[in-house]
């Protein structure tokens with residue numbers, strides 16, 4: 133298993149691909165699906181517990197979360213409970229949207245333009261906030277849904293900067 137992300141401080145799409153975390157484009161084109169980016173074997177499993185469809189499994193508490201892309205319907209429950217902000221939802225059906233866990237306040241407003249940032253924090257374009265789901269009492273993160281201009285962005289945008 134590659135550990136280059138520990139030196140760089142962020143993981144690359146290629147490393148995620150190598151570890152089997154990347155949903156196939158044909159699945160993403162069918163509708164929303166989770167994109168889990170959790171490469172470290174740490175004792176954590178709220179995502180497994182949160183999924184009502186049994187789409188996430190793990191071999192023991194230190195295992196890596198494994199997603200059955202076909203069982204997942206992109207509901208976002210796992211995104212809200214992940215303490216590592218390591219789960220995103222991507223969707224290429226109708227329009228390109230990325231659901232991002234978001235803990236910073238104030239939350240961006242629906243309809244506002246935001247800067248799209250990749251895993252390394254690099255500016256990779258502009259998007260528009262199409263929905264904001266606030267954290268609830270029993271969840272951890274809010275979710276900001278951003279419409280992005282290209283399918284490419286679904287695999288690279290992992291944060292936003294409010295402008």
Ligand code: SF4
Nearest residue numbers: 183204205207208210
């Ligand atoms: S998005 Fe919903 S269905 Fe998919 S893994 Fe997360 S909780 Fe399960």
Ligand code: SF4
Nearest residue numbers: 170176178179214216
């Ligand atoms: S809840 Fe988040 S950090 Fe914990 S195992 Fe699941 S994806 Fe990883």
